[in-house]
Amino acid sequence: MARIRIEGLGKVFGATRAVDDVSLDVADGDFLVLLGPSGCGKTTLLRMIAGLIQPSTGRILVEDRDITYLPPRERDVAMVFQSYALYPHLSVERNIGFPLRAARRPKAEIATRVREVAGQLELDGLLGRRPRELSGGQRQRVALGRALVRDPRAFLMDEPLSNLDAKLRTATRTELTALHRRLGSTFVYVTHDQVEAMTMATRIALLDGGRLEQVGTPTEVYDQPASVFVAGFLGAPPMNLLPATVAGRDGQVVLTAGGVDISLWPGGADSTEVTLGIRPEHLRVLPAGAPAPAARGRLTGTVTGIENLGSEEVGWLGVGTGDAASAAVAVRGPRPLGLAIGDRVTLIVAPEHVHLFSRDSGRRLTWQPDAKVPRPSRPVDLTTTGA
Ligand SMILES: Nc1ncnc2c1ncn2[C@@H]1O[C@H](COP(=O)(O)OP(=O)(O)OP(=O)(O)O)[C@@H](O)[C@H]1O
Ligand SMILES: [Mg+2]
Known part of the structure; x- marks a missing residue:
């Protein structure tokens, strides 16, 4: 569990200001959704929190510790990618246990922890399978399991549902919300899908052109949009x-x-x-x-x-x-x-x-x-x- 503070964060790629002076406070236990159109800087912002991209300006604090320049593995945050990034030649069990083996944890501990996580995600019966023998939704849960197994302070997710069909997306949305409630951890979740944002978030941060337009609960951003951009982004049809x-x-x-x-x-x-x-x-x-x-x-x-x-x-x-x-x-x-x-x-x-x-x-x-x-x-x- 962790509170994440982002202060004046920016990232410039050549002539592109991908993220422009973003300050944001993610409370402990928040399900914060980064929402906005394609190219608005969501992935860049998330990857800076994960430590996969170095910021051009600003700081990132977890609790009160400055992690801006820490390598990813020392940050105690787990990232779930859109493509799942599973190892195709490893079983579900070995995929989930991978981060613990990399950290050289004792075998018995790894086995116990993998079973716990598999139970939480209802993957018990699938531990012997390879990723290609799983459905999209099951693969997505294995990717989540690999993040969960480390018991991280925060989960970072970049469009984890975008490869699923409409029905499975809806079901997985509900599962993720329930998982968040059970774990009580901090989630930072990227999507460009306003329905995902409205239904899952405790708070939504709307980005446009690298800038933060508004942060608030789904009700606040929908009922009191801070700008024409927010008003025109949310709703179907929008305002x-x-x-x-x-x-x-x-x-x-x-x-x-x-x-x-x-x-x-x-x-x-x-x-x-x-x-x-x-x-x-x-x-x-x-x-x-x-x-x-x-x-x-x-x-x-x-x-x-x-x-x-x-x-x-x-x-x-x-x-x-x-x-x-x-x-x-x-x-x-x-x-x-x-x-x-x-x-x-x-x-x-x-x-x-x-x-x-x-x-x-x-x-x-x-x-x-x-x-x-x-x-x-x-x-x-x-x-x-x-x-
Ligand atoms: N490595 C890079 N080099 C140059 N420009 C980049 C790089 N990564 C991202 N950008 C640019 O930064 C901006 C923000 O990109 P980013 O991937 O963060 O957007 P996004 O909000 O995640 O979009 P999407 O919804 O399409 O995934 C875009 O204009 C993009 O072209
Ligand atoms: Mg992206």
């Missing part, structure tokens, strides 16, 4: 993001754009250009002819597409004039939504489900009491709980 203007009108703060009219709350405001964000599941289709309920925002547009997701449906609208200048907006809800392509419809939203972001910086905005303009959340909000 709708539209350019809009905040202004005062008849004693109300209102948000307007082509086809958009949302009364936020009583008060005044200087006219400010913002980015408006609304999750597809927070929009509701107003039945034709029904009056718009009070204290709701309205978005009016033309239906351009309908996607059947099975239990739910996603409708796509061109909000605004209905021509090419319209913004694409998704609405998601139980099927059927009652939409037909070409319909002119109104969507309604509750003001508390409206997110505002700075048009310039893309950072989340919060409204301070008595302010005439929304302001960026305090910097502390970007790495902790949010607005």
Whole structure:
């Protein structure tokens, strides 16, 4: 078990800033997921923690010990690779026991420990097999077993489920979460799959272009995204993001754009250009002819597409004039939504489900009491709980 502290960590490869000034605190027992698009620096960051890549700047501490320049085997962390990296000519038993044999532990201890770990991972019956005689999921568990056998302070995993089919992925996700709970160790887990991140993480660290965008619980990053990037990365479809203007009108703060009219709350405001964000599941289709309920925002547009997701449906609208200048907006809800392509419809939203972001910086905005303009959340909000 271990607390890992990352301070101002950076890695430059030639002209590429793969990891750019990342500071991050991984609490003891955390299941921290490093999430972000391809090339954002997840693997580089994980490999620096493992000691497989030397940082260009910054420090890594485990508990209070600086491990930045320690060789990997002295770090007491175990890495599980995407490709499993099993020895094809060795049995499951010898693959799992490999790190202990390399450390020249006594034979009896190795045998006991391998049986313990095989039991935990339900590999008991497979100890005599070679990797090629195993399924993908079983191989993945052997790789995990090889990490577990050393009883490391922390587990580092780089997309360990990406070689599994969809069904096995879901099952292994549940197994890994249960294993984490049982062991109580610190996990740092890399993925670009937001479902894996949302379901497994105790905390998610979102990276973009080598920079840390936000750290928080799955609920925090989903409900209070710190930036347009985070808002647009999470969710399926992700948050709708539209350019809009905040202004005062008849004693109300209102948000307007082509086809958009949302009364936020009583008060005044200087006219400010913002980015408006609304999750597809927070929009509701107003039945034709029904009056718009009070204290709701309205978005009016033309239906351009309908996607059947099975239990739910996603409708796509061109909000605004209905021509090419319209913004694409998704609405998601139980099927059927009652939409037909070409319909002119109104969507309604509750003001508390409206997110505002700075048009310039893309950072989340919060409204301070008595302010005439929304302001960026305090910097502390970007790495902790949010607005
Ligand atoms: N050894 C290297 N030499 C040069 N550039 C590298 C090297 N390793 C990584 N990079 C670059 O650093 C950036 C971050 O790479 P990294 O592998 O950390 O991304 P990632 O988030 O793990 O992506 P993916 O989801 O595709 O695995 C990329 O632009 C990549 O091209
Ligand atoms: Mg990677």
